[in-house]
Amino acid sequence: FDNQRAEHLAVREAAGLFDMTSFGKIRIEGRDACAFLNRIASAQMDVAEGRIIYTMFLNGRGGIEADLTVTRLSETAYLAVVPGATLHRCLAWMRGHVGDDFAVITDVTAAESVLCLMGPQSRDVLAKVSPNDFSNAAHPFGMAREIEIGMGLARAHRVTYVGELGWELYIPTDQTAHVFEAILHARPDLKLCGLHTLDSCRIEKAYRHWGHDITDEDHVLEAGLGFTVSRKKPAFNGRDAVLRKDEAGLDRKLLQFRLKDPEPLLFHNEAIVRDGKIVGPVTSGNYGHALGGAIGLGYVPARGQTDEDILGSTYEIEVAGKRHAAEVSLTPMHDPRSERVRA
Structure with missing residues (x-):
């Protein structure tokens, strides 16, 4: 208990490093990638390149089939990041709904490792290993940027599941060991944190956990996740159920x-x-x-x-x-x- 408390407080007061390579990573690309995602996801997916969107896959009852982040990599390519335990569920949901859209869905989980640097001092740690600018002006919340780190390259996603300033670093698997060593060399006292700390931090911030707090039987509005739903989009899976619940209460x-x-x-x-x-x-x-x-x-x-x-x-x-x-x-x-x- 004391060890886990130390990890938790390091994330709240300084910085902690998580290995989240277990994230499922799905690439969606092709002429109709944007239209396809706008049809199956609750949020507006036609966003600027580099923007990270937190969204839901909803069923016809407004239940949550998946919660995920989707990053627009280019005009025709997106990266969906899902919990490792729901990777195949999400792949099956996407492939089952692609229909006639020209979109290719590829599991790229093994291509990149993920190191999550989280905590109020995370920007200071990154500044020691990267020449890139991590200020709010250059790298605001909800954006992904290609960066140099150590002698390697990575894509830094400014998002969090622990409720602190931080970045998820998506690193080619062959460069991950070097990047890990570079970070620890720059900050030898950096606390290495596990999934129990990820969970204890996220629940303080009331972030939902799919499979416990939200499931395919829980309505997105009753789960307090209405902010992930765009009522302005003309049609997407679950839209009618959202509008009915808006009206009925x-x-x-x-x-x-x-x-x-x-x-x-x-x-x-x-x-x-x-x-x-x-x-x-x-x-x-x-x-x-x-x-x-x-x-x-x-x-x-x-x-x-x-x-x-x-x-x-x-x-x-x-x-x-x-x-x-x-x-x-x-x-x-x-x-x-x-x-x-x-x-």
């Missing part, structure tokens, strides 16, 4: 919980108790070392209720038969305005 909403007692732990499936009544399970949980307690996400009923009604209730989480008081929020408890992410 939400049946439930996803909340973030923090136990007031710092001792109990949350994993997932613990009972959420609202005003003395069990209303659903915790969908995912971990320990928020920066927030000082166990953090969970979970859905609560919202039909006919205002946000004030929802937040005004009394909440507890039942752990091993004992109920523990919890604070709740509809916005991330860590960095709610994403000021740290965009620093």
Whole structure:
């Protein structure tokens, strides 16, 4: 627990390095690549080259078949990045919906490794190993840039799943060891971090995890991910279900919980108790070392209720038969305005 806490706080206070080579990487290219992605993805995909878009693949009920980032590499080429566990699901979904569009879908996962440098000091670390400009003006959030790093080349994506300033470095596999060594040579005390820390950091920022917090049975609006949906696009998978839910209202909403007692732990499936009544399970949980307690996400009923009604209730989480008081929020408890992410 102390080791993982040290990793977590390094990401929050300094910098940490994650190996996320397990990301699935899918290249979509061809004359109709943009039109194809606009048809199957919820966000507007006709963006500037280098722009990174967080988007959803929705089914006809508005359920989330996948959440992913898509980067526009050129006029006719995109790179989709998905969790390693959902790679083949996403490949099958894309190939099953390509229809008559002229778009080639290729699994390029093995071509690049991914090192994620995250934390408020990540820009300083990169400046020691790269001549490129990583300022907000030159490399704003949500953009990918080709960079030199050490004696190698990489593509730096300014995105995050931990809620801090940082970059995902996509590196040709034959250059990855050199880049890793160059970074550690520049910052010998850099903390190497694992997936448990990735998870504990993301849950403080209330980032959703597909398979736990969001699934094909969870409506994108009830999951609080309406910002990934473009209502201006004329047609895309799930659009009608989104518009119906906009009109009818939400049946439930996803909340973030923090136990007031710092001792109990949350994993997932613990009972959420609202005003003395069990209303659903915790969908995912971990320990928020920066927030000082166990953090969970979970859905609560919202039909006919205002946000004030929802937040005004009394909440507890039942752990091993004992109920523990919890604070709740509809916005991330860590960095709610994403000021740290965009620093």
